[in-house]
Amino acid sequence: MDCLFCKMISGEVPAEVVREGERTLAFRDINPQAPVHVLVIPKEHHPNFASLAADPALLAEVTAEVGRVAEDEGVAESGYRVVFNTGSGAGQTVFHAHAHVLGGRGLNWPPG
Structure with missing residues (x-):
């Protein structure tokens, strides 16, 4: 499989990992759009x-990890x-599901 994120998981491609769980990996985005920009x-x-979303248990693990990243990165209270x-x-460039966790600055709405 020629998936960048799968190669990061296997260690074939380096990533700045901030958290790792049994079924999840969180790492810094290489093109950050905010002071905190982590992919889970x-x-x-x-x-x-x-x-x-077809695997609700795994989706729950990913979203729980999002919350832990926000705590660890210090944006849980200020907002993310x-x-x-x-x-x-919609702007997806790597076709491996991933959640962007963005924070550390004002985030306007609607996003653009």
């Missing part, structure tokens, strides 16, 4: 959010945004 992914390959881009039209 399932270790099991799911191409997008819709596929991940969680984004799943699904499909190229």
Whole structure:
């Protein structure tokens, strides 16, 4: 499989890991859009959010890990945004489900 995130999970491609669970991996985005920009992914390959949502237990693990990342990164109290881009039209560029955890600055709405 030629998936960048799967290669990060296997250690074939380096990542700045901030948390690792049995079924999840959290690492810093290489092109951060906020002072805190961490991606949380399932270790099991799911191409997008819709596929991940078909496994509610794994989705729950990913979202629980999002909360832990926010705590660890110091943005749980001040506020943070969680984004799943699904499909190229929504800006998904790596087709392995991932949650963006963004914080550490004001985040305008609507996002653009």
